[in-house]
Amino acid sequence: MKISLLLPLCLLFSTTLALDLDINDQDSICSAAGTVVNGMLDYYDGKKYGGVVGMFQAPYYWWEAGHAWGGVLDYWYYCQNDSVEDVLYSSLMAQRGNNNDFIPKNQSTTEGNDDQGFWGIFVMSAAERNFTEPKDKDVPDWLSMSQAVYNTMWERWDSDSCSGGLRWQIFTWNSGYDHKNTVSNACLFQMASRLARFTGNDSYVETAETVYQWLIDTQFVVDGDKAYVYDGADISNNCSDIVKLEWSYNYGLLIGGAAYLYNYTESDDWLQKLTSLVNGAKDFFKDDIMYERACQGADNCNNDQRSFKAVFSRALGMTTRLVPSLYDEIRPLLESSAEAAAKSCSGGSDGVTCGLDWTKGSWDNKYGLGEQMCALEIFNSLLAPESPAPYNHENEGVGQGNVDAGKDSDSTSLDRSDLKIETKDRAGAAIVTAICLLILIIGSIWMIM
Numbered sequence: 001m002k003i004s005l006l007l008p009l010c011l012l013f014s015t016t017l018a019l020d021l022d023i024n025d026q027d028s029i030c031s032a033a034g035t036v037v038n039g040m041l042d043y044y045d046g047k048k049y050g051g052v053v054g055m056f057q058a059p060y061y062w063w064e065a066g067h068a069w070g071g072v073l074d075y076w077y078y079c080q081n082d083s084v085e086d087v088l089y090s091s092l093m094a095q096r097g098n099n100n101d102f103i104p105k106n107q108s109t110t111e112g113n114d115d116q117g118f119w120g121i122f123v124m125s126a127a128e129r130n131f132t133e134p135k136d137k138d139v140p141d142w143l144s145m146s147q148a149v150y151n152t153m154w155e156r157w158d159s160d161s162c163s164g165g166l167r168w169q170i171f172t173w174n175s176g177y178d179h180k181n182t183v184s185n186a187c188l189f190q191m192a193s194r195l196a197r198f199t200g201n202d203s204y205v206e207t208a209e210t211v212y213q214w215l216i217d218t219q220f221v222v223d224g225d226k227a228y229v230y231d232g233a234d235i236s237n238n239c240s241d242i243v244k245l246e247w248s249y250n251y252g253l254l255i256g257g258a259a260y261l262y263n264y265t266e267s268d269d270w271l272q273k274l275t276s277l278v279n280g281a282k283d284f285f286k287d288d289i290m291y292e293r294a295c296q297g298a299d300n301c302n303n304d305q306r307s308f309k310a311v312f313s314r315a316l317g318m319t320t321r322l323v324p325s326l327y328d329e330i331r332p333l334l335e336s337s338a339e340a341a342a343k344s345c346s347g348g349s350d351g352v353t354c355g356l357d358w359t360k361g362s363w364d365n366k367y368g369l370g371e372q373m374c375a376l377e378i379f380n381s382l383l384a385p386e387s388p389a390p391y392n393h394e395n396e397g398v399g400q401g402n403v404d405a406g407k408d409s410d411s412t413s414l415d416r417s418d419l420k421i422e423t424k425d426r427a428g429a430a431i432v433t434a435i436c437l438l439i440l441i442i443g444s445i446w447m448i449m
Protein backbone atom coordinates (compact mmCIF):
# COMPACT_ATOMS: atom_id res chain seq x y z
CA MET A 1 0.00 0.00 0.00
CA LYS A 2 1.19 3.46 -0.82
CA ILE A 3 2.28 5.56 2.08
CA SER A 4 -0.05 8.37 0.93
CA LEU A 5 -3.01 6.02 1.51
CA LEU A 6 -1.80 4.94 4.90
CA LEU A 7 -2.01 8.32 6.56
CA PRO A 8 -5.72 8.99 6.00
CA LEU A 9 -6.43 5.39 7.01
CA CYS A 10 -4.57 5.88 10.27
CA LEU A 11 -6.46 9.09 10.91
CA LEU A 12 -9.77 7.35 10.25
CA PHE A 13 -8.78 4.56 12.58
CA SER A 14 -7.84 6.87 15.42
CA THR A 15 -10.90 9.08 15.12
CA THR A 16 -13.33 6.17 15.15
CA LEU A 17 -11.73 4.79 18.27
CA ALA A 18 -11.48 7.91 20.44
CA LEU A 19 -14.46 8.92 22.52
CA ASP A 20 -16.58 11.57 20.80
CA LEU A 21 -17.87 14.27 23.07
CA ASP A 22 -19.95 17.33 22.31
CA ILE A 23 -20.26 19.14 25.62
CA ASN A 24 -23.37 20.97 24.42
CA ASP A 25 -25.30 17.85 23.55
CA GLN A 26 -26.86 15.68 26.24
CA ASP A 27 -27.05 12.62 23.95
CA SER A 28 -23.39 12.88 23.14
CA ILE A 29 -22.46 13.19 26.82
CA CYS A 30 -24.66 10.21 27.73
CA SER A 31 -23.21 8.12 24.95
CA ALA A 32 -19.65 8.88 26.13
CA ALA A 33 -20.63 8.20 29.74
CA GLY A 34 -22.24 4.86 28.77
CA THR A 35 -19.07 3.76 27.01
CA VAL A 36 -17.06 4.63 30.10
CA VAL A 37 -19.50 2.73 32.36
CA ASN A 38 -18.98 -0.36 30.22
CA GLY A 39 -15.24 0.04 30.78
CA MET A 40 -15.87 0.15 34.53
CA LEU A 41 -17.94 -3.01 34.43
CA ASP A 42 -14.96 -4.83 32.91
CA TYR A 43 -13.50 -4.69 36.42
CA TYR A 44 -16.65 -6.12 37.99
CA ASP A 45 -16.90 -9.83 38.73
CA GLY A 46 -20.15 -9.79 40.69
CA LYS A 47 -22.13 -11.28 37.85
CA LYS A 48 -19.75 -14.17 37.38
CA TYR A 49 -19.59 -17.41 39.30
CA GLY A 50 -17.45 -16.92 42.42
CA GLY A 51 -17.51 -13.11 42.12
CA VAL A 52 -18.64 -10.87 45.00
CA VAL A 53 -21.81 -8.89 44.36
CA GLY A 54 -21.17 -5.17 44.88
CA MET A 55 -17.38 -5.27 44.84
CA PHE A 56 -14.82 -4.78 42.12
CA GLN A 57 -11.93 -7.16 41.53
CA ALA A 58 -8.74 -6.89 43.55
CA PRO A 59 -6.76 -4.63 43.92
CA TYR A 60 -9.75 -2.28 44.26
CA TYR A 61 -10.89 -1.85 47.83
CA TRP A 62 -14.40 -1.98 49.18
CA TRP A 63 -14.74 1.80 49.63
CA GLU A 64 -14.01 2.46 45.97
CA ALA A 65 -16.95 0.31 44.91
CA GLY A 66 -19.22 2.50 47.06
CA HIS A 67 -18.03 5.56 45.24
CA ALA A 68 -17.97 3.93 41.82
CA TRP A 69 -21.62 2.84 42.09
CA GLY A 70 -22.60 6.35 43.17
CA GLY A 71 -21.28 7.62 39.84
CA VAL A 72 -23.17 4.90 37.98
CA LEU A 73 -26.33 5.85 39.90
CA ASP A 74 -25.99 9.45 38.70
CA TYR A 75 -25.53 8.12 35.17
CA TRP A 76 -28.66 5.96 35.57
CA TYR A 77 -30.56 9.06 36.63
CA TYR A 78 -29.16 11.68 34.26
CA CYS A 79 -29.19 9.46 31.17
CA GLN A 80 -32.20 7.34 32.14
CA ASN A 81 -30.47 4.10 31.30
CA ASP A 82 -32.29 1.33 33.16
CA SER A 83 -29.83 -1.36 32.14
CA VAL A 84 -27.60 -0.50 35.13
CA GLU A 85 -30.42 -0.62 37.67
CA ASP A 86 -29.95 -4.28 38.60
CA VAL A 87 -26.28 -4.00 39.38
CA LEU A 88 -26.88 -0.93 41.56
CA TYR A 89 -29.74 -2.54 43.42
CA SER A 90 -27.97 -5.82 44.05
CA SER A 91 -24.80 -4.03 45.20
CA LEU A 92 -26.66 -1.96 47.78
CA MET A 93 -28.51 -5.02 49.04
CA ALA A 94 -25.42 -7.25 49.19
CA GLN A 95 -23.16 -4.82 51.03
CA ARG A 96 -25.58 -3.16 53.46
CA GLY A 97 -24.62 -5.53 56.34
CA ASN A 98 -26.82 -7.24 58.92
CA ASN A 99 -27.76 -3.94 60.54
CA ASN A 100 -28.31 -1.99 57.32
CA ASP A 101 -25.52 0.43 58.21
CA PHE A 102 -22.86 -0.66 55.70
CA ILE A 103 -20.66 -2.36 58.21
CA PRO A 104 -20.86 -5.86 56.76
CA LYS A 105 -19.14 -8.34 59.07
CA ASN A 106 -16.73 -9.57 56.48
CA GLN A 107 -15.28 -6.05 55.96
CA SER A 108 -14.67 -5.32 59.61
CA THR A 109 -11.04 -6.34 59.60
CA THR A 110 -10.32 -3.38 57.34
CA GLU A 111 -13.30 -1.03 57.29
CA GLY A 112 -12.64 2.57 58.35
CA ASN A 113 -14.97 5.51 58.89
CA ASP A 114 -14.16 6.79 55.43
CA ASP A 115 -15.01 3.43 53.86
CA GLN A 116 -18.40 3.36 55.54
CA GLY A 117 -18.82 7.03 54.59
CA PHE A 118 -18.41 6.38 50.87
CA TRP A 119 -21.09 3.69 50.91
CA GLY A 120 -23.22 6.07 52.99
CA ILE A 121 -22.88 8.69 50.29
CA PHE A 122 -23.97 6.12 47.70
CA VAL A 123 -27.08 5.07 49.60
CA MET A 124 -27.88 8.73 50.31
CA SER A 125 -27.88 9.31 46.56
CA ALA A 126 -30.25 6.37 46.15
CA ALA A 127 -32.64 8.13 48.54
CA GLU A 128 -32.24 11.50 46.81
CA ARG A 129 -32.83 9.99 43.36
CA ASN A 130 -35.84 7.98 44.53
CA PHE A 131 -34.06 4.84 43.35
CA THR A 132 -36.18 1.65 43.47
CA GLU A 133 -36.62 0.97 47.19
CA PRO A 134 -35.91 -2.49 48.71
CA LYS A 135 -38.60 -4.86 47.57
CA ASP A 136 -38.48 -6.89 50.77
CA LYS A 137 -40.78 -5.23 53.31
CA ASP A 138 -38.48 -6.24 56.18
CA VAL A 139 -35.64 -4.18 54.75
CA PRO A 140 -35.67 -0.45 55.63
CA ASP A 141 -35.64 2.21 52.91
CA TRP A 142 -32.51 3.91 51.54
CA LEU A 143 -33.06 6.96 53.70
CA SER A 144 -33.12 4.82 56.85
CA MET A 145 -29.87 3.19 55.78
CA SER A 146 -28.33 6.64 55.24
CA GLN A 147 -29.45 7.61 58.72
CA ALA A 148 -27.97 4.39 60.10
CA VAL A 149 -24.62 5.25 58.54
CA TYR A 150 -24.85 8.77 59.94
CA ASN A 151 -25.95 7.65 63.43
CA THR A 152 -23.23 5.02 63.76
CA MET A 153 -20.57 7.48 62.59
CA TRP A 154 -21.78 10.27 64.86
CA GLU A 155 -21.81 7.88 67.85
CA ARG A 156 -18.11 7.38 67.23
CA TRP A 157 -17.33 11.11 67.48
CA ASP A 158 -14.39 11.04 69.85
CA SER A 159 -13.82 13.93 72.23
CA ASP A 160 -11.16 12.06 74.21
CA SER A 161 -8.40 13.19 71.90
CA CYS A 162 -7.92 16.39 69.89
CA SER A 163 -11.15 17.81 71.35
CA GLY A 164 -13.30 15.86 68.89
CA GLY A 165 -13.29 14.35 65.43
CA LEU A 166 -13.65 10.89 64.01
CA ARG A 167 -10.71 8.57 63.99
CA TRP A 168 -9.71 7.06 60.68
CA GLN A 169 -10.48 3.52 61.80
CA ILE A 170 -13.62 2.12 63.37
CA PHE A 171 -12.00 -0.85 65.05
CA THR A 172 -9.31 -0.48 67.73
CA TRP A 173 -7.23 -3.36 66.38
CA ASN A 174 -6.79 -1.81 62.96
CA SER A 175 -3.66 0.11 62.20
CA GLY A 176 -4.57 3.74 61.71
CA TYR A 177 -6.82 3.79 64.77
CA ASP A 178 -4.58 6.50 66.26
CA HIS A 179 -5.00 8.73 63.24
CA LYS A 180 -7.70 11.35 62.68
CA ASN A 181 -8.10 12.28 59.07
CA THR A 182 -9.99 14.82 57.04
CA VAL A 183 -11.65 12.31 54.76
CA SER A 184 -13.52 10.45 57.53
CA ASN A 185 -14.77 13.71 59.00
CA ALA A 186 -15.59 15.14 55.59
CA CYS A 187 -17.76 12.07 54.87
CA LEU A 188 -19.67 12.66 58.11
CA PHE A 189 -19.99 16.36 57.27
CA GLN A 190 -21.44 15.56 53.86
CA MET A 191 -23.86 12.95 55.25
CA ALA A 192 -25.11 15.43 57.87
CA SER A 193 -25.54 18.20 55.29
CA ARG A 194 -27.49 16.01 52.89
CA LEU A 195 -29.68 14.58 55.62
CA ALA A 196 -30.43 18.13 56.77
CA ARG A 197 -31.60 19.11 53.31
CA PHE A 198 -33.46 15.84 52.71
CA THR A 199 -35.33 15.67 56.02
CA GLY A 200 -35.53 19.36 56.98
CA ASN A 201 -34.34 18.40 60.49
CA ASP A 202 -31.99 21.09 61.80
CA SER A 203 -30.24 18.81 64.23
CA TYR A 204 -28.22 17.54 61.23
CA VAL A 205 -27.16 21.14 60.56
CA GLU A 206 -25.77 21.33 64.08
CA THR A 207 -23.69 18.20 63.50
CA ALA A 208 -22.40 19.50 60.18
CA GLU A 209 -21.38 22.75 61.87
CA THR A 210 -19.65 20.91 64.71
CA VAL A 211 -17.65 18.76 62.30
CA TYR A 212 -16.61 21.67 60.10
CA GLN A 213 -15.65 23.82 63.07
CA TRP A 214 -13.51 20.97 64.39
CA LEU A 215 -11.72 20.74 61.03
CA ILE A 216 -11.00 24.47 61.29
CA ASP A 217 -9.90 24.24 64.95
CA THR A 218 -7.42 21.48 64.19
CA GLN A 219 -6.29 23.40 61.10
CA PHE A 220 -6.95 20.40 58.89
CA VAL A 221 -8.92 23.09 57.05
CA VAL A 222 -7.44 26.57 56.88
CA ASP A 223 -10.30 28.92 56.10
CA GLY A 224 -9.89 32.33 54.44
CA ASP A 225 -10.44 33.83 50.98
CA LYS A 226 -8.99 30.61 49.70
CA ALA A 227 -9.23 27.45 51.80
CA TYR A 228 -6.51 24.84 52.21
CA VAL A 229 -7.58 21.29 53.08
CA TYR A 230 -4.93 18.99 54.54
CA ASP A 231 -4.86 15.25 55.05
CA GLY A 232 -4.96 14.64 58.82
CA ALA A 233 -2.78 13.94 61.87
CA ASP A 234 -2.01 11.34 64.53
CA ILE A 235 -3.73 11.93 67.85
CA SER A 236 -0.42 12.24 69.67
CA ASN A 237 0.48 15.92 70.23
CA ASN A 238 -3.22 16.80 70.07
CA CYS A 239 -3.42 16.34 66.29
CA SER A 240 -0.88 19.09 65.71
CA ASP A 241 1.59 17.23 63.47
CA ILE A 242 -0.46 17.69 60.35
CA VAL A 243 0.27 15.78 57.18
CA LYS A 244 -0.08 18.64 54.72
CA LEU A 245 -0.92 16.66 51.62
CA GLU A 246 -3.86 18.07 49.64
CA TRP A 247 -6.14 15.66 47.82
CA SER A 248 -8.95 16.60 45.46
CA TYR A 249 -11.36 14.19 47.16
CA ASN A 250 -11.12 16.02 50.49
CA TYR A 251 -11.96 19.29 48.74
CA GLY A 252 -14.75 17.47 46.90
CA LEU A 253 -16.38 16.00 49.99
CA LEU A 254 -16.34 19.37 51.76
CA ILE A 255 -17.50 21.33 48.70
CA GLY A 256 -20.36 18.88 48.15
CA GLY A 257 -21.41 19.05 51.79
CA ALA A 258 -21.19 22.85 51.92
CA ALA A 259 -23.24 23.15 48.71
CA TYR A 260 -26.09 21.07 50.16
CA LEU A 261 -25.88 22.92 53.46
CA TYR A 262 -25.95 26.35 51.83
CA ASN A 263 -28.80 25.28 49.58
CA TYR A 264 -30.77 24.25 52.66
CA THR A 265 -29.81 26.98 55.16
CA GLU A 266 -29.28 29.85 52.68
CA SER A 267 -26.87 31.26 55.24
CA ASP A 268 -24.21 33.76 54.15
CA ASP A 269 -21.70 32.01 56.36
CA TRP A 270 -22.01 28.78 54.38
CA LEU A 271 -21.85 30.58 51.07
CA GLN A 272 -18.64 32.20 52.24
CA LYS A 273 -17.14 28.87 53.38
CA LEU A 274 -18.18 27.19 50.13
CA THR A 275 -16.72 30.01 48.03
CA SER A 276 -13.47 29.75 49.93
CA LEU A 277 -13.29 25.99 49.27
CA VAL A 278 -14.05 26.52 45.58
CA ASN A 279 -11.26 29.10 45.40
CA GLY A 280 -8.88 26.56 46.93
CA ALA A 281 -10.10 23.90 44.52
CA LYS A 282 -8.82 25.93 41.57
CA ASP A 283 -5.30 24.76 42.44
CA PHE A 284 -6.36 21.36 41.08
CA PHE A 285 -6.58 22.70 37.53
CA LYS A 286 -3.63 23.14 35.21
CA ASP A 287 -4.54 25.24 32.16
CA ASP A 288 -8.17 24.72 33.20
CA ILE A 289 -7.80 20.92 33.21
CA MET A 290 -8.35 18.98 36.40
CA TYR A 291 -5.42 17.03 37.82
CA GLU A 292 -4.45 15.31 41.07
CA ARG A 293 -1.65 17.65 42.02
CA ALA A 294 -0.14 15.74 44.95
CA CYS A 295 0.72 12.67 42.89
CA GLN A 296 0.10 13.19 39.18
CA GLY A 297 3.13 15.40 38.60
CA ALA A 298 5.45 12.89 40.23
CA ASP A 299 3.53 10.09 38.52
CA ASN A 300 3.07 8.08 41.72
CA CYS A 301 -0.71 8.00 42.23
CA ASN A 302 -1.83 4.74 43.86
CA ASN A 303 -5.04 2.91 43.01
CA ASP A 304 -7.14 4.89 45.49
CA GLN A 305 -5.72 8.23 44.43
CA ARG A 306 -6.41 7.53 40.77
CA SER A 307 -10.12 7.74 41.53
CA PHE A 308 -10.09 10.96 43.58
CA LYS A 309 -10.97 13.25 40.67
CA ALA A 310 -14.28 11.37 40.50
CA VAL A 311 -15.27 12.57 43.98
CA PHE A 312 -14.15 16.09 43.09
CA SER A 313 -16.01 16.18 39.74
CA ARG A 314 -19.26 14.99 41.27
CA ALA A 315 -19.12 17.66 43.97
CA LEU A 316 -18.35 20.51 41.57
CA GLY A 317 -21.15 19.37 39.24
CA MET A 318 -23.61 19.22 42.13
CA THR A 319 -22.53 22.70 43.21
CA THR A 320 -23.48 24.12 39.80
CA ARG A 321 -26.95 22.65 40.40
CA LEU A 322 -27.47 23.56 44.08
CA VAL A 323 -25.73 26.92 44.09
CA PRO A 324 -26.59 28.64 40.81
CA SER A 325 -24.64 31.74 41.84
CA LEU A 326 -21.39 29.74 41.46
CA TYR A 327 -22.31 28.21 38.09
CA ASP A 328 -20.39 30.71 35.96
CA GLU A 329 -17.28 30.25 38.01
CA ILE A 330 -17.23 26.44 37.97
CA ARG A 331 -18.85 25.41 34.70
CA PRO A 332 -16.03 26.42 32.30
CA LEU A 333 -13.54 24.35 34.31
CA LEU A 334 -15.79 21.29 34.09
CA GLU A 335 -16.29 21.75 30.35
CA SER A 336 -12.60 22.06 29.53
CA SER A 337 -11.77 19.10 31.79
CA ALA A 338 -14.48 16.93 30.22
CA GLU A 339 -13.17 17.66 26.73
CA ALA A 340 -9.66 16.81 27.86
CA ALA A 341 -10.86 13.62 29.57
CA ALA A 342 -12.61 12.49 26.37
CA LYS A 343 -9.33 12.85 24.48
CA SER A 344 -7.62 10.71 27.09
CA CYS A 345 -10.24 7.98 26.63
CA SER A 346 -8.59 6.69 23.49
CA GLY A 347 -6.41 3.86 24.73
CA GLY A 348 -6.35 0.14 25.30
CA SER A 349 -7.41 -2.60 22.94
CA ASP A 350 -10.95 -1.25 22.83
CA GLY A 351 -9.69 2.23 21.85
CA VAL A 352 -11.88 3.92 24.47
CA THR A 353 -9.94 3.15 27.66
CA CYS A 354 -9.47 6.27 29.77
CA GLY A 355 -6.15 7.54 31.08
CA LEU A 356 -5.09 9.31 34.25
CA ASP A 357 -3.48 12.49 32.93
CA TRP A 358 -6.03 14.59 31.06
CA THR A 359 -3.59 17.41 30.37
CA LYS A 360 -1.78 15.31 27.77
CA GLY A 361 -4.36 15.59 24.97
CA SER A 362 -4.25 11.83 24.35
CA TRP A 363 -4.08 8.53 26.25
CA ASP A 364 -1.15 8.32 28.69
CA ASN A 365 -0.94 4.51 28.84
CA LYS A 366 -2.55 4.41 32.27
CA TYR A 367 -5.75 2.46 32.87
CA GLY A 368 -7.88 1.15 35.72
CA LEU A 369 -11.16 1.47 37.57
CA GLY A 370 -10.18 4.88 38.98
CA GLU A 371 -9.42 6.30 35.53
CA GLN A 372 -12.84 5.15 34.25
CA MET A 373 -14.60 6.55 37.34
CA CYS A 374 -13.02 9.99 36.92
CA ALA A 375 -14.03 10.20 33.27
CA LEU A 376 -17.58 9.08 34.06
CA GLU A 377 -17.99 11.68 36.77
CA ILE A 378 -16.59 14.60 34.81
CA PHE A 379 -19.12 13.73 32.04
CA ASN A 380 -21.90 13.36 34.63
CA SER A 381 -20.99 16.73 36.10
CA LEU A 382 -22.00 18.44 32.86
CA LEU A 383 -25.50 16.96 33.16
CA ALA A 384 -26.13 17.95 36.77
CA PRO A 385 -27.45 21.48 36.16
CA GLU A 386 -29.91 20.29 33.49
CA SER A 387 -31.42 17.61 35.71
CA PRO A 388 -33.80 17.94 38.65
CA ALA A 389 -32.07 18.73 41.94
CA PRO A 390 -31.79 15.84 44.42
CA TYR A 391 -35.20 15.16 45.94
CA ASN A 392 -36.08 15.85 49.55
CA HIS A 393 -38.99 15.42 51.95
CA GLU A 394 -41.07 17.91 49.96
CA ASN A 395 -41.25 15.51 46.99
CA GLU A 396 -44.05 12.96 46.83
CA GLY A 397 -43.40 9.32 47.47
CA VAL A 398 -39.77 9.55 48.60
CA GLY A 399 -38.44 7.41 51.49
CA GLN A 400 -39.70 8.15 54.98
CA GLY A 401 -36.55 7.09 56.82
CA ASN A 402 -36.05 6.42 60.50
CA VAL A 403 -34.23 9.03 62.54
CA ASP A 404 -33.07 6.39 65.05
CA ALA A 405 -31.82 3.85 62.50
CA GLY A 406 -28.62 2.10 63.49
CA LYS A 407 -28.64 3.37 67.07
CA ASP A 408 -27.66 0.72 69.60
CA SER A 409 -26.69 -1.66 66.83
CA ASP A 410 -24.03 -4.24 67.54
CA SER A 411 -22.14 -3.75 64.27
CA THR A 412 -19.09 -2.34 65.97
CA SER A 413 -19.09 -4.53 69.05
CA LEU A 414 -17.85 -7.54 67.14
CA ASP A 415 -16.20 -10.15 69.22
CA ARG A 416 -12.56 -10.19 68.24
CA SER A 417 -12.39 -13.92 68.46
CA ASP A 418 -15.08 -14.10 65.75
CA LEU A 419 -12.71 -12.58 63.34
CA LYS A 420 -9.83 -15.01 63.59
CA ILE A 421 -7.28 -12.31 62.93
CA GLU A 422 -4.04 -14.11 62.46
CA THR A 423 -0.92 -12.61 63.99
CA LYS A 424 0.65 -12.58 60.60
CA ASP A 425 -2.23 -10.47 59.20
CA ARG A 426 -1.73 -7.95 61.95
CA ALA A 427 2.01 -7.88 61.41
CA GLY A 428 1.34 -7.44 57.70
CA ALA A 429 -1.05 -4.58 58.41
CA ALA A 430 1.56 -2.92 60.64
CA ILE A 431 4.15 -3.12 57.91
CA VAL A 432 1.74 -1.69 55.36
CA THR A 433 0.93 1.18 57.73
CA ALA A 434 4.60 1.85 58.36
CA ILE A 435 5.29 1.97 54.64
CA CYS A 436 2.26 4.23 54.03
CA LEU A 437 3.37 6.62 56.75
CA LEU A 438 6.88 6.68 55.37
CA ILE A 439 5.56 7.50 51.91
CA LEU A 440 3.34 10.22 53.38
CA ILE A 441 6.26 11.74 55.26
CA ILE A 442 8.59 11.61 52.28
CA GLY A 443 5.77 13.04 50.17
CA SER A 444 5.27 15.91 52.61
CA ILE A 445 8.96 16.71 52.74
CA TRP A 446 9.07 16.62 48.98
CA MET A 447 6.03 18.92 48.75
CA ILE A 448 7.52 21.41 51.20
CA MET A 449 10.81 21.52 49.34
Ligand SMILES: *[C@@H]1O[C@H](CO)[C@@H](O)[C@H](O)[C@H]1NC(C)=O
Nearest residue numbers: 030031034037038081083084
Ligand atom coordinates in the same frame (compact mmCIF):
# COMPACT_ATOMS: atom_id res chain seq x y z
C1 LIG B 1 -26.94 1.76 28.80
O1 LIG B 1 -25.91 1.22 29.61
C2 LIG B 1 -25.36 0.02 29.09
C3 LIG B 1 -24.45 -0.59 30.14
O2 LIG B 1 -23.45 0.25 30.53
C4 LIG B 1 -24.67 0.33 27.76
O3 LIG B 1 -24.09 -0.82 27.23
C5 LIG B 1 -25.68 0.90 26.79
O4 LIG B 1 -25.04 1.31 25.63
C6 LIG B 1 -26.41 2.09 27.41
N1 LIG B 1 -27.53 2.47 26.56
C7 LIG B 1 -27.58 3.63 25.93
C8 LIG B 1 -28.82 3.88 25.14
O5 LIG B 1 -26.69 4.47 25.99
Ligand SMILES: *[C@@H]1O[C@H](CO)[C@@H](O)[C@H](O)[C@H]1NC(C)=O
Nearest residue numbers: 052053094095097098104106
Ligand atom coordinates in the same frame (compact mmCIF):
# COMPACT_ATOMS: atom_id res chain seq x y z
C1 LIG C 1 -19.64 -10.44 52.55
O1 LIG C 1 -20.91 -10.84 53.00
C2 LIG C 1 -21.97 -10.52 52.10
C3 LIG C 1 -23.26 -10.90 52.76
O2 LIG C 1 -23.39 -10.24 53.97
C4 LIG C 1 -21.77 -11.28 50.81
O3 LIG C 1 -22.77 -10.91 49.90
C5 LIG C 1 -20.41 -10.93 50.22
O4 LIG C 1 -20.18 -11.76 49.13
C6 LIG C 1 -19.29 -11.13 51.25
N1 LIG C 1 -18.08 -10.51 50.72
C7 LIG C 1 -16.93 -11.17 50.63
C8 LIG C 1 -15.76 -10.38 50.16
O5 LIG C 1 -16.84 -12.33 50.90
Ligand SMILES: *[C@@H]1O[C@H](CO)[C@@H](O)[C@H](O)[C@H]1NC(C)=O
Nearest residue numbers: 199200201202203204403404
Ligand atom coordinates in the same frame (compact mmCIF):
# COMPACT_ATOMS: atom_id res chain seq x y z
C1 LIG D 1 -34.28 15.42 64.37
O1 LIG D 1 -33.10 14.64 64.57
C2 LIG D 1 -32.79 14.44 65.94
C3 LIG D 1 -31.43 13.76 66.05
O2 LIG D 1 -31.26 12.75 65.13
C4 LIG D 1 -33.90 13.62 66.60
O3 LIG D 1 -33.61 13.41 67.96
C5 LIG D 1 -35.22 14.38 66.45
O4 LIG D 1 -36.27 13.59 66.95
C6 LIG D 1 -35.48 14.71 64.98
N1 LIG D 1 -36.67 15.55 64.87
C7 LIG D 1 -37.70 15.22 64.11
C8 LIG D 1 -38.82 16.19 64.07
O5 LIG D 1 -37.71 14.19 63.45
Ligand SMILES: *[C@@H]1O[C@H](CO)[C@@H](O)[C@H](O)[C@H]1NC(C)=O
Nearest residue numbers: 162163216217218219238239
Ligand atom coordinates in the same frame (compact mmCIF):
# COMPACT_ATOMS: atom_id res chain seq x y z
C1 LIG E 1 -6.18 20.45 71.20
O1 LIG E 1 -6.68 20.76 69.92
C2 LIG E 1 -8.00 21.29 69.93
C3 LIG E 1 -8.48 21.37 68.50
O2 LIG E 1 -7.52 21.88 67.66
C4 LIG E 1 -8.00 22.64 70.65
O3 LIG E 1 -9.30 23.16 70.64
C5 LIG E 1 -7.52 22.40 72.08
O4 LIG E 1 -7.43 23.63 72.76
C6 LIG E 1 -6.17 21.71 72.08
N1 LIG E 1 -5.84 21.32 73.44
C7 LIG E 1 -4.64 21.52 73.98
C8 LIG E 1 -4.45 21.02 75.39
O5 LIG E 1 -3.74 22.06 73.38
Ligand SMILES: *[C@@H]1O[C@H](CO)[C@@H](O)[C@H](O)[C@H]1NC(C)=O
Nearest residue numbers: 262263266321322323324389
Ligand atom coordinates in the same frame (compact mmCIF):
# COMPACT_ATOMS: atom_id res chain seq x y z
C1 LIG F 1 -31.14 25.33 45.82
O1 LIG F 1 -31.25 24.45 44.72
C2 LIG F 1 -32.33 24.74 43.85
C3 LIG F 1 -32.40 23.64 42.83
O2 LIG F 1 -31.24 23.56 42.07
C4 LIG F 1 -32.13 26.11 43.24
O3 LIG F 1 -33.22 26.43 42.40
C5 LIG F 1 -32.00 27.14 44.35
O4 LIG F 1 -31.73 28.42 43.80
C6 LIG F 1 -30.89 26.74 45.30
N1 LIG F 1 -30.81 27.65 46.43
C7 LIG F 1 -29.80 28.50 46.61
C8 LIG F 1 -29.84 29.29 47.87
O5 LIG F 1 -28.87 28.63 45.85
Ligand SMILES: *[C@@H]1O[C@H](CO)[C@@H](O)[C@H](O)[C@H]1NC(C)=O
Nearest residue numbers: 130131132391395396397398
Ligand atom coordinates in the same frame (compact mmCIF):
# COMPACT_ATOMS: atom_id res chain seq x y z
C1 LIG G 1 -40.75 7.95 43.92
O1 LIG G 1 -41.03 6.59 43.62
C2 LIG G 1 -42.34 6.21 43.99
C3 LIG G 1 -42.44 4.70 43.75
O2 LIG G 1 -42.05 4.37 42.47
C4 LIG G 1 -43.35 7.01 43.17
O3 LIG G 1 -44.66 6.67 43.55
C5 LIG G 1 -43.11 8.50 43.44
O4 LIG G 1 -43.94 9.29 42.60
C6 LIG G 1 -41.67 8.88 43.15
N1 LIG G 1 -41.44 10.26 43.55
C7 LIG G 1 -40.78 11.13 42.80
C8 LIG G 1 -40.59 12.50 43.35
O5 LIG G 1 -40.30 10.85 41.71
